[in-house]
Amino acid sequence: MSENTVVDAPVRPAGTTSGELSGADPRRWLALTVIAIAQLMVVLDATVVNIALPSAQQALHISDANRQWIVTAYTLAFGGLLLLGGRVADYLGRKRTFLIGLIGFAGASALGGAATGAGMLFAARGLQGVFGALLAPAALSLLTVTFTGARERARAFGVFGAISGGGAAIGLISGGLLTEYLNWRWCLLVNVPIAVIAFFAAVPILRESKAHGNTRYDIVGAILSTAGLVSLVYGFTKAATEPNHWGASTTLLFLGLAVVLLAAFVVWETRVANPLLPMRVLLDRNRGASYLTSILLGSGMLGMFLFMTYYLQLTLHYSALRTGIAYLPFSAGIIVTATVAAPLLPRFGPRVLMSVGAVCATAAMFWLTRLDLNSSYATAILPSFIVMSIGMGLVFVPLSNVALTGVANHDAGVASALVNTTQQVGGSLGTALLNTISTTATTGYLATHGTTGLNPAHAAIHGYNVAFMVSAILMAASAVVVFVFIRNKKATTPAEPVTLAHVG
Numbered sequence: 001m002s003e004n005t006v007v008d009a010p011v012r013p014a015g016t017t018s019g020e021l022s023g024a025d026p027r028r029w030l031a032l033t034v035i036a037i038a039q040l041m042v043v044l045d046a047t048v049v050n051i052a053l054p055s056a057q058q059a060l061h062i063s064d065a066n067r068q069w070i071v072t073a074y075t076l077a078f079g080g081l082l083l084l085g086g087r088v089a090d091y092l093g094r095k096r097t098f099l100i101g102l103i104g105f106a107g108a109s110a111l112g113g114a115a116t117g118a119g120m121l122f123a124a125r126g127l128q129g130v131f132g133a134l135l136a137p138a139a140l141s142l143l144t145v146t147f148t149g150a151r152e153r154a155r156a157f158g159v160f161g162a163i164s165g166g167g168a169a170i171g172l173i174s175g176g177l178l179t180e181y182l183n184w185r186w187c188l189l190v191n192v193p194i195a196v197i198a199f200f201a202a203v204p205i206l207r208e209s210k211a212h213g214n215t216r217y218d219i220v221g222a223i224l225s226t227a228g229l230v231s232l233v234y235g236f237t238k239a240a241t242e243p244n245h246w247g248a249s250t251t252l253l254f255l256g257l258a259v260v261l262l263a264a265f266v267v268w269e270t271r272v273a274n275p276l277l278p279m280r281v282l283l284d285r286n287r288g289a290s291y292l293t294s295i296l297l298g299s300g301m302l303g304m305f306l307f308m309t310y311y312l313q314l315t316l317h318y319s320a321l322r323t324g325i326a327y328l329p330f331s332a333g334i335i336v337t338a339t340v341a342a343p344l345l346p347r348f349g350p351r352v353l354m355s356v357g358a359v360c361a362t363a364a365m366f367w368l369t370r371l372d373l374n375s376s377y378a379t380a381i382l383p384s385f386i387v388m389s390i391g392m393g394l395v396f397v398p399l400s401n402v403a404l405t406g407v408a409n410h411d412a413g414v415a416s417a418l419v420n421t422t423q424q425v426g427g428s429l430g431t432a433l434l435n436t437i438s439t440t441a442t443t444g445y446l447a448t449h450g451t452t453g454l455n456p457a458h459a460a461i462h463g464y465n466v467a468f469m470v471s472a473i474l475m476a477a478s479a480v481v482v483f484v485f486i487r488n489k490k491a492t493t494p495a496e497p498v499t500l501a502h503v504g
Contacts, residue, residue: 027205028146028147028152028156030201030205031142031146031205031206031207032143032146032147032156032159032160033201034198034201034202034205034206035139035142035143035146035160035206036159036160036163037194037197037198037201038098038101038102038135038139038195038198038202039136039139039160039163040163040170040194041105041191041194041195041198042105042132042135042136042139043163043168043171044170044171044174044190044191044194045074045109045128045132045171045188045191046168046171047168047169047171047172047175047327048171048172048174048175048178048187048188048190049070049071049074049125049175049187049188050071050172050175050305050306050309051172051175051176051179051187051309051320051323051324052175052178052179052184052187052320053067053070053071053306053309053310054309054310054313054314055179055183055184055320056070056121056184057070059184060115060116060117060118060121061118062118062121063241064240064435064439064442065237065240065241065435065436065439066118066237067435068237068306068431068432068435069118069122069125069237070121070122070125071125071302071306071427071428071431072233072427072428072431072432073122073123073125073126073129074125074126074128074129074132075129075302075424075425075427075428075431076126076129076226076229076230076233076424076425076428077125077126077127077128077129077130077132077133077226078128078129078130078132078133078136078424079129079133079229079420079421079422079423079424079425079427079428080129080133080222080225080226080229080230080421080425081129081130081133081222081226082133082136082137082417082420082421082424083222083276083277083414083417083418083421084133084217084218084219084221084222084276085097085133085134085135085136085137085138086137086141086414086417087217087218087276088134088217089134089137089138089141090141090210091210091217092210093208093209093210094138094141094142094145094208094209094210095138095142095202095206095207095208095209096208097134097135097138098134098135098138098139098142098202098206099199099202099203100131100134101131101132101134101135101136101138102135102195102198102199102202103195103199104127104130104131104134104135105128105131105132105135105191105195106191106192106195106196106199107127107131108124108125108127108128108130108131109124109128109188109189109190109191109192109195110188110189110192111123111124111127112124112125112128112185112188113185113186113188113189113192114185115185124188136420137417140160141209142206142209143156143160145209146206146207168331169328169331169332172324172325172327172328172331173321173324173325173328174190174324175187175320175324176319176320176321176322176323176324176325177321177324178190179320179321180319180320180321181321216273216274217274218269218272218274218275218276220268220272221265221268221269221272221275221276221277222276224261224262224264224265224268225261225262225265225276225277227261228257228258228259228260228261228262228264228265229258229262229425229428229429231254231255231257231258231261232254232255232258232262232429232432233428233429233432234254235251235252235253235254235255235257235258236429236432236433236435236436237432237435237436238250238251238254239251239436239440240435240436240439240440245440266279276414277414277418278414281414281415281418284406285485285487286350286402286405286406286485286486286487287402287403287406287415288485289402289481289482289484289485289486290399290402290403290419290486291403291418291419291422292422292478292481292485293354293358293395293399293478293481293482294399294403294419294422294423294426295422295423295425295426295429296426296474296475296477296478296481297358297361297392297395297423297426297474297475297478298422298423298424298425298426298427298430299426299427299429299430299431299433299434299471299474300361300365300430300471300472300474300475300478301392301427301430301471302426302427302428302430302431303430303431303433303434303435303467303470303471304365304368304388304468304471306431306434306435307434307438307464307467307468308327308368308381309323310460310464311371311461311464312326314460315373315457315460315461316375316377326377326381327385329382329385329386329389330385330386330388330389331389332389333385333386333388333389333390333393334389334392334393334396335393336393337389337390337392337393337394338393338396338397340393341353341393341394341397341398342397345397345398345401349398350398350399350401350402350486351482351483351486351487353394353395353397353398354394354395354398354399354402354482354486355479355482355483355486356391356394357390357391357392357393357394357395358391358395358475358476358478358479358482359391359479360387360388360390360391360394361387361388361391361392361395361475361478362391362472362475362476362478362479363387363391364383364384364385364387364388364391365384365388365468365471365472365475366468366469366472367380367383367384367387368380368381368384368465368468368472369465369468369469369472370465371461371464371465371468372461373454373457373458373461395478395482399419400419402486403415403418403419404419430471430474433470434467434470434471435467437463437466437467437470438463438464438466438467439463440463441462441463441466441467442459442460442462442463443459445458445459445462445463446459
């Protein structure tokens with residue numbers, strides 16, 4: 001074993017800072033800086049690309065039915081491979097995986113920035129997701145093994161969380177600036193210098209660490225789950241392009257294949273010795289309900305961002321920069337509400353906060369179904385953004401706590417990763433489904449009313465509103481799941497902290 005490689009350390013006494021321990025890494029705060037830069041890149045990628053969607057679609061002549069792949073190619077690969085990425089980081093080495101993730105993410109970003117067609121862009125986004133699934137858990141694991149004292153670890157995760165929340169807002173503004181004053185391609189190319197800087201800083205600063213013992217990978221499980229999700233999303237997409245929509249043979253073929261693959265994944269996970277997703281993690285009532293809530297909210301949220309971006313830029317004729325600024329109250333509202341919700345959790349328990357939050361998000365989404373060609377941002381959009389951000393903040397803090405409370409130590413990693421995985425998978429499925437529903441509704445409106453005058457503009461609004469209605473139904477379903485299944489017991493602090501990926 002290399003002298004620079006450390007094996008997972010035993011748990012240190014509570015309240016002991018790593019500075020008080022002889023084995024503390026003297027470069028740990030420099031390591032935090034490097035890890036924070038990488039996390040900022042991942043968070044920026046989630047929000048920067050949202051602002052560039054209309055410009056990229058126009059430049060590469062991407063159809064309305066296929067535009068969702070700009071989002072879902074990334075979220076599917078990222079969410080579908082995140083659990084496997086965590087295992088790879090533990091077994092191959094967290095520093096090595098971190099470096100591979102940085103270089104791969106930079107290369108995929110450069111490929112996307114140079115895309116000459118839709119297929120090339122979709123492939124690049126998928127590659128970003130693959131390397132993001134290596135990078136994100138490696139970064140979180142490095143943070144955990146670098147800061148072994150309770151107090152310093154809390155400070156480190158505070159910085160990490162601030163990057164996750166504040167970085168999303170930075171991404172919205174930088175996405176607007178890059179798209180408006182340079183080109184939409186720079187929303188992808190901006191990752192290259194960030195990744196290169198982080199790579200060369202990480203080589204001398206970060207220390208290698210890895211888990212030992214049983215290091216088998218569940219490759220079959222990863223293939224079955226990811227292939228099943230891709231087939232499901234492709235089935236949704238075909239429903240928008242086939243003449244018979246949901247009744248088309250191609251649509252039914254891919255939806256049926258998805259059911260078979262996902263069912264096979266569940267069966268495989270119950271029989272394999274080293275499952276990617278141990279079923280015992282899901283079978284706990286509270287945890288299972290929290291993951292289902294994450295999927296439902298992720299579905300509604302990312303769909304909302306997709307259509308709001310098009311509405312702001314194509315209907316209200318906002319510039320890319322103004323669109324980014326328009327989203328800032330939403331990002332700020334989540335950060336403020338999450339800060340307020342944290343001390344309320346021990347007092348009220350998760351069920352109350354999550355129920356109120358899900359109802360707020362549902363009401364805000366229903367409000368967006370009233371949008372028309374001349375809606376005012378101040379009276380029609382801003383109030384919805386504020387109420388929805390409050391709702392999401394009230395849900396996210398208890399959700400991560402419920403997902404980790406009571407989980408066994410050897411399942412803590414997979415339980416933590418599942419919070420982000422379900423959010424990404426929900427976003428993938430929701431974006432694809434809602435885009436198909438919106439496109440179909442728009443086509444139906446034009447078939448009924450014709451394509452002259454303002455009808456195309458009204459048709460687009462009709463499609464957005466139908467999608468917002470379905471998003472509201474998904475969020476209402478999450479409120480029902482929370483109210484029925486989450487036990488309203490006082491929260492306890494999980495052993496391992498978790499940082500949620502921003503959905504914006």
